[in-house]
Amino acid sequence: MVKEIVSSSRLSYAGYIRLSSILSSQVPLSPREDIGVWATERYFIVCHQISELLASQILADLKYAAQLISSHQNWGTVRTLLVRAASLALQFYQQSEQLACLCPQHAFLKFRTLLEGASASESKQFRELLNISTGDHPHRKTVERALLSRMDSFSTVPSGVVTQHESEAWSIAEALSVLTNAITIWRELHIVITAHFIAGSRGTGGTAGVEYLLRRMQASGGGADPKDVGNDPSFSSGSFETFCGMSVKNINSKAQVLNERVRLLQPAFEGKMGNYFTQAKAI
Ligand code: HEM
Numbered sequence: 001m002v003k004e005i006v007s008s009s010r011l012s013y014a015g016y017i018r019l020s021s022i023l024s025s026q027v028p029l030s031p032r033e034d035i036g037v038w039a040t041e042r043y044f045i046v047c048h049q050i051s052e053l054l055a056s057q058i059l060a061d062l063k064y065a066a067q068l069i070s071s072h073q074n075w076g077t078v079r080t081l082l083v084r085a086a087s088l089a090l091q092f093y094q095q096s097e098q099l100a101c102l103c104p105q106h107a108f109l110k111f112r113t114l115l116e117g118a119s120a121s122e123s124k125q126f127r128e129l130l131n132i133s134t135g136d137h138p139h140r141k142t143v144e145r146a147l148l149s150r151m152d153s154f155s156t157v158p159s160g161v162v163t164q165h166e167s168e169a170w171s172i173a174e175a176l177s178v179l180t181n182a183i184t185i186w187r188e189l190h191i192v193i194t195a196h197f198i199a200g201s202r203g204t205g206g207t208a209g210v211e212y213l214l215r216r217m218q219a220s221g222g223g224a225d226p227k228d229v230g231n232d233p234s235f236s237s238g239s240f241e242t243f244c245g246m247s248v249k250n251i252n253s254k255a256q257v258l259n260e261r262v263r264l265l266q267p268a269f270e271g272k273m274g275n276y277f278t279q280a281k282a283i
Contacts, residue, residue, distance in 0.1 A: 025049065029114040040107035047099055048120060054092045055125040058179070061085040062132070066139035069146040075168040082143070082175035089182035092129070096186060099193050108197055112204065119205030131222035133183035140176070147173055187217060 014020060026049070028041035065081040068074055102108055120126060131137040150169050191213045194203075203209045 028111065030111045034110075036104075037107040037110045040102060040104075041111040044099075044102055044108065044111070047095065047102070050095050051092060052123065052125055054088050054095060055123075055129055058085045058088045058092065059125060059128055061088070062137075062139045062143075062179075066142040069172075070142050072146075075165070075172070078143075079168050079171045079175065082172055082179065086175045086178035086182065089129075089179045089186075093182050093186045093189060096189055096193065099197075102197070105197060112198075115204045117204060117206065119203055121203070121205045121207075127223050129183050130187070133180045133187070134220050134222035135180075136222050140180070143172070143176060147176075187213075191217070 026042050026045050028038050028045060030038045030041045032038050061081045062085050065078045065085070068081075069078045128137065132140050135141075147169055150165070191210060194213060195210045198209055200211075201209055203212065207213075
């Protein structure tokens with residue numbers, strides 16, 4: 001437990017950001033004695049917690065932006081909120097890239113058996129992000145509608161002089177596009193990561209794993225419940241070659257790049273962490 005600096009006369013830093021609850025929320029299921037696996041599971045939990053925090057801020061910023069823009073208030077603030085949401089979405093992507101450090105793979109496969117049916121596909125916030133990227137999200141629609149109506153009023157003949165209103169509208173459109181594209185490329189990365197870690201195995205949520213995710217991308221699915229999708233015959237297992245521009249070969253080669261990064265990183269970790277990983281691998 002973190003020792004908080006509590007002062008009776010003023011709010012402490014730790015109290016203000018609720019540090020104690022944040023830092024006591026990493027609870028791996030693996031036994032602590034199996035330190036290589038335990039430490040890797042803790043890292044896995046932290047990665048998901050950071051992603052949930054980033055998602056919550058993206059969703060909050062998009063919500064406030066939609067509120068302001070629908071009441072035609074302060075487009076400068078709308079721009080600020082959406083630029084920040086876009087930047088957070090890029091961090092969301094980069095955060096998942098850090099899963100390359102979830103090595104050794106053996107440790108992941110070991111604690112994964114403890115997860116029962118738990119899967120990040122159950123996350124309401126992640127589902128909302130997917131809906132934003134597919135266009136099926138009320139706040140994205142609100143912002144787009146307001147943008148379109150404002151752009152209609154712009155001169156169709158470029159005068160060479162961009163008004164402040166035009167410049168704000170274009171920045172907002174650009175930020176929205178970065179936000180949605182970042183989530184789309186996150187989806188691709190997530191498939192590559194999944195292929196690397198579990199190859200052809202089923203997901204903890206009970207789906208066909210990589211094949212399920214590829215089919216979801218092909219259908220551009222955002223908010224469907226994976227359990228419902230699992231019952232849909234069009235998502236049933238079968239042979240497949242290409243989906244949404246990503247061929248299986250393409251995914252395999254991306255997974256190889258990730259494998260290579262993991263291979264290069266692993267000795268550095270092993271050097272720092274003594275022989276924990278070597279022991280874990282030997283089990
Ligand atoms: C080693 C890491 C990971 C693996 C092996 C993995 C694997 C999977 C699999 C197999 C599924 C399909 C559902 C199921 O059967 O469970 C899935 C879905 C999903 N995962 Fe992951 N995942 C990983 C990390 C993450 C992370 C870090 C996030 C979020 C930041 C995430 C978010 C999601 C979401 C949102 C879905 C639903 C996707 C959709 O329905 O299109 N996953 N994951």
